[in-house]
Amino acid sequence: MATATLPPELRLTHLRQLEAEAIHIIREVVTQFAKPVMLYSIGKDSSVLLHLARKAFYPGKIPFPLLHVNTTWKFGEMISFRDRMAEEIGFDLISHTNPEGIAAGINPFDHGSKNYTDIMKTQALKQALNAGGYDAAFGGARRDEEKSRAKERVFSFRDRNHRWDPKNQRPELWNLYNGRVHKGESIRVFPISNWTELDVWQYIHLEEIPIVPLYYSAVRPVVERDGVIIMVDDDRFVFEDGEKPEMKSVRFRTLGCYPLSGAVESTATTLPEIIQEMLLATRSEREGRVIDYDESGSMEEKKRQGYF
Amino acid sequence: MSHQSELIAKDIDAYLAEHERKDLLRFLTCGSVDDGKSTLIGRLLHDSKMIYEDTLASLEADSTTQGSAGDHVDLALLMDGLKAEREQGITIDVAYRYFSTARRKFIISDTPGHEQYTRNMVTGASTCQLAIILIDARHGVMAQTKRHSFIASLLGIRNVVVAINKMDLVDYSAERFHEIKGEYLAFAKELEQIDPYFIPMSALLGDNVVDKGDNLEWFDGATLMEHLETVDVEAGVDLEHFRMPVQMVSRPNLDFRGFCGTISNGVIRPGDEVASLPSGVTSTVDRIVTFDGDLDFAGPGRAVTLTLTDEIDVSRGDLLVKVGDLPLRSDRFEAMLVWMGEAAMTPGHQYVLQSVNGTSNATVESIVHRVDVNTMERVAADELGLNDIATCLIASDRELLFDRYGDNRQTGSFVLIDKLTNATVGAGMIQSAKSAWDRAPEETLTRQVSGIDAAERAIRYGQQPCTVLLTGLTAAGKSTIATALERELFDRGKVSLRLDGENIRMGISRDLGFTAQERSENLRRVSEVARIANSQGIVAIAALVAPNAEVRGRARELIGSDRFVEVFVDTPIEVCRQRDPEGMYEAADRGDIPMFPGVSATYQRPTDADLVIDTSVQSIEECVSAILKLLGDKGFLRG
The missing domain is CATH 2.40.30.10 (Translation factors)
Structure with missing residues (x-):
């Protein structure tokens, strides 16, 4: 009854297998939950997730909204990219900013990255999720990002306070995902859990997925502060004594709020060049990763509090 | 982490093209810290150049202060060690690790090997295609080896690598290796494994992990990495039995209705006839729709959307299969x-x-x-x-x-x-x-024994009890023959009990519908009644469609093969259709009666019936005579 081996035409490459797994997960969410939402950070992982969602429901439209937690300090190019995508692809975009944070004038220059992140990101996300009454929220996190993620489930349970309990996770077997929750509880869903950073880049290359131009090198106004290259994205930038913007060819490996995102000096202007740089850089530019991975530095702690 | 290929710097486009062709292998590592599991994983990553040089530099420093590997780099420190996790009270769990080589991407389900973590191992194994069972060469096959092998086998992992580790501590002895191999094969006989691959190694020193090393020259098999890169884990993939569980129905507009799901087994093509279960309604695949265009075929693991040529009712949880290939x-x-x-x-x-x-x-x-x-x-x-x-x-x-x-x-x-x-x-x-066929009666029940024995009944009735099962399509003539047979037996002074399928459904089986399972239960009830009749010396005549061969076999088993007479009323379906007293074939054609044997469900023709009759060419009298002759020949009509 079984064939000796799989004929080549039926063989799926690792990216096609990862893609099929993600599509299966995304479809599962839509049927198991009453009100799912997809968190959209505008970064490359979000772009992949969005692309997979389009594939999952083709020829239909994406049947849930995309939620962007807007700290108001995102790169201008990110916001214009976001709006362009919403227009071109035709998804339902919800943007939320913490009104209390705005009222209090919270910003990354005066209030420190920790407070700022908590108020404008973690609290804002909780507000938006509560307001929407969402019982499932997709995220683009991957297990290879850092140690505490290596054990996180694809369907990751959150209590009423959006907290994650790493010691009490549901066993996840085969492709059966248990999405049962009581009222107020929710599930964070990570369809690209099994992807590595290289898989993501390779898939973007293969599928020609649009990404924010900031990932590509260009001459941009920057200042160097404590060894970190920060872009002067708009006139809200607070210069310290003696600081002056310089024009440098830089690009970003991860995108967030512009005052908190470190750039790398680079001349990579094509995807293959970016991938090449990433693969070669990991050996010698570990110090750069501290910035890249700033958000995940104490990820487990943040996740317990309800951040993604 | 990714493979540090020279192509990256030299020709990134070639590297990407190569990377794009890789396939995926998910494997399980079974063992505990003491078996050198962390060292093995560390070694796989290290020797395949997955570890960045600065990581290695800091590792070398750590090894001298906290390592347990003597002068060597302690690769176990690369993994977030189980001990540390245990001390910190973090749940010991399945950790997924990723690496790739020029040929394959690998996902390691890394689970602890102790008995108290069996559930974690089961979880990790559920998605794996291959398992590496680690054995400490000094200790040989132990209880945990059997446990790990059993769990891997239980979860359906057929590809097993038995890594006999720490060969450096047994002087790289070939005898020891073969001794352990023998021990393993002796107990693994009962497990469903495909020819386990045995490999002697030293994860600590790197022998036979990625590189061959100089110490195991007597072993000429592939190293672990060579094996992982080349083993055909897709051998045995079932391409025959198409199964697609329907995850959701896609209805973006009035003109499109697609059924979305991931194909688990088998291959599907436009034009294939499929049945939707449980309804049993059939249709034909029109298109295999994906974002990247329609496909000419799709096989296991593909997430697709199928459209059908007919508007049939399919919903989440239904199973699409090929017609005639039922689960x-x-x-x-x-x-x-x-x-x-x-x-x-x-x-x-x-x-x-x-x-x-x-x-x-x-x-x-x-x-x-x-x-x-x-x-x-x-x-x-x-x-x-x-x-x-x-x-x-x-x-x-x-x-x-x-x-x-x-x-x-x-x-x-x-x-x-x-x-x-x-x-x-x-x-x-x-x-x-x-089903109820298998259910044993409550143990508290006691059978009441009759005061009349079989010989007394045989003398009184002038017969030996038996059950005649008339099986065949609707309108084949079963009931007519049953009634005529009953009359004939009566006239000869015999005692019979007629059990007509339709009559039974008006009473005893009033609660049953017409699914395969319910038909099976109906025949079970009839068989139980026939058995009681037989036990009291009475001939039972059962007339039912009884479309399933296996279920008929169970009836034979229940009643007893020596008392069971199977008569196949093999009237051609065209004749049955012409008769069709209640218009049932037409209704089945319209889809009003799902799972109708001969139309939308299979009637499995008996291959070993005691008698085959055909009412389109034989008269009822001839049929009854043939049955009576058979009963007479078998000695049932004598007291």
Whole structure:
């Protein structure tokens, strides 16, 4: 009854297998939950997730909204990219900013990255999720990002306070995902859990997925502060004594709020060049990763509090 | 982490093209820190140049202060060690690790090997295609080796690598290697493994992990990495039995209605005839729709959207299969259950069962036997604690469609969920469908014995009891023959009991419909009544469609082969259709009667009937005579 081996035409490459797994997960969410939402950070992982969602429901439209937690300090190019995508692809975009944070004038220059992140990101996300009454929220996190993620489930349970309990996770077997929750509880869903950073880049290359131009090198106004290259994205930038913007060819490996995102000096202007740089850089530019991975530095702690 | 290929710097486009062609292998590492599991994983990553140089530099520094590897770099420090996790009280769990080489991407399900983490190992194994079983060469096959091998086999992993590690501590002895290999093969006979691959190695020193090394020259097999890169894990993929569990129905507009799902087994092409289960309604595949365009065919693992040529009712939890290739269906089945809940499972408690069929309510009716994971022995059990594995009888409040887990890991698996906490508490692998045919009577019941014996009855009635089963299509003439036979026996002074399928459904089986399972139950009831009649000296005449050969076999078994006479009323279907007294064939053609044997369900023709008659060419009298002659020849009509 079984064939000796799989004929080549039926063989799926690792990216096609990862893609099929993600599509299966995304479809599962839509049927198991009453009100799912997809968190959209505008970064490359979000772009992949969005692309997979389009594939999952083709020829239909994406049947849930995309939620962007807007700290108001995102790169201008990110916001214009976001709006362009919403227009071109035709998804339902919800943007939320913490009104209390705005009222209090919270910003990354005066209030420190920790407070700022908590108020404008973690609290804002909780507000938006509560307001929407969402019982499932997709995220683009991957297990290879850092140690505490290596054990996180694809369907990751959150209590009423959006907290994650790493010691009490549901066993996840085969492709059966248990999405049962009581009222107020929710599930964070990570369809690209099994992807590595290289898989993501390779898939973007293969599928020609649009990404924010900031990932590509260009001459941009920057200042160097404590060894970190920060872009002067708009006139809200607070210069310290003696600081002056310089024009440098830089690009970003991860995108967030512009005052908190470190750039790398680079001349990579094509995807293959970016991938090449990433693969070669990991050996010698570990110090750069501290910035890249700033958000995940104490990820487990943040996740317990309800951040993604 | 990714493979540090020279192509990256030289020709990135070539590197990307190469990377794009890789396939994926998910494997399980079974063992504990003491077996050198972390060292092995560290070595795989290190020697395949997955570890960045600065990581290695800091590792070398750490090794001299905290390592346990003497002068060597302690690669186990690369993994977040289990000990540290245990000290910090972090749940010991499945950790997934990723690496790739020029040929393949690998996902490691890294689980601890101790008995108290059996559930984690089961979880990790559920998605793996291959397992590496680690054996310490000094200790040979131990209880944990058997446990790991059993779990891997239980979860359907057929590709096993037995890594006999720490060969450096037994002087790289070939004799020791062969001794352990022999020990392993002796106990693994009972396990379903495809020819385990044995490999002597030293993960600590790197022998036979990625590179061959100089110490094991007597071994001429592939190194572990060579094996992982080349082993054909897709050998044996089932391309024949198409199964697509329907995840969702896509209806973006009035003109499009697609059924979305991931194909678990088999291959589908436009034009293929498919049946949607449980309804049994059939249609033809029109298109295989994907974002990247329609496909000419799709095989296992593809997430697709199928459109059909007919507007038929299909919903989430339904199973699309090829016509005539049915899965098992039952509301009761036997399964291997791994208990994962902190609270013990006692039979009778209700859980939510989740499978490709969606969810239903289910109870574990009974524990058939528990399996000791260390010895694989069957032991009795009243309840299941955390990590226990047992064969159980499961009852669902609705009929489920499934395959044996051994045939299909997707359609053969389920999880049990606690109704209060929503936690996943059990993982099940279905072994077989069970129905009332299998159910043993309550042990408290006692059979009342008659005061009249069989010989007395035979003398009084002038006959030996038997059961005549008239099987055949609707309108084949079964009931007419049964009635005529009854008349003839009566006139000859014989005593018979006529059991007409339709009459039975008006009373005893009033609660049954016409699914395969219900037809089976109807025949079971008729067979039980016939058995009672036979036990009291009476000839039973049963006239039912009885379309399923296996179910007819069970009737034969219940009544007793020596008393069971199977008569196949083989009237051609065209003739049956012309007769069609109640217009049932027409209704079935319209789809009004689902699962109608001969139209929308299969009638399995008997191949070993005691007698075949055909009412289109034989008169009723001729048919009855033929049956009477057969009964006479078999000695049933003499006292």
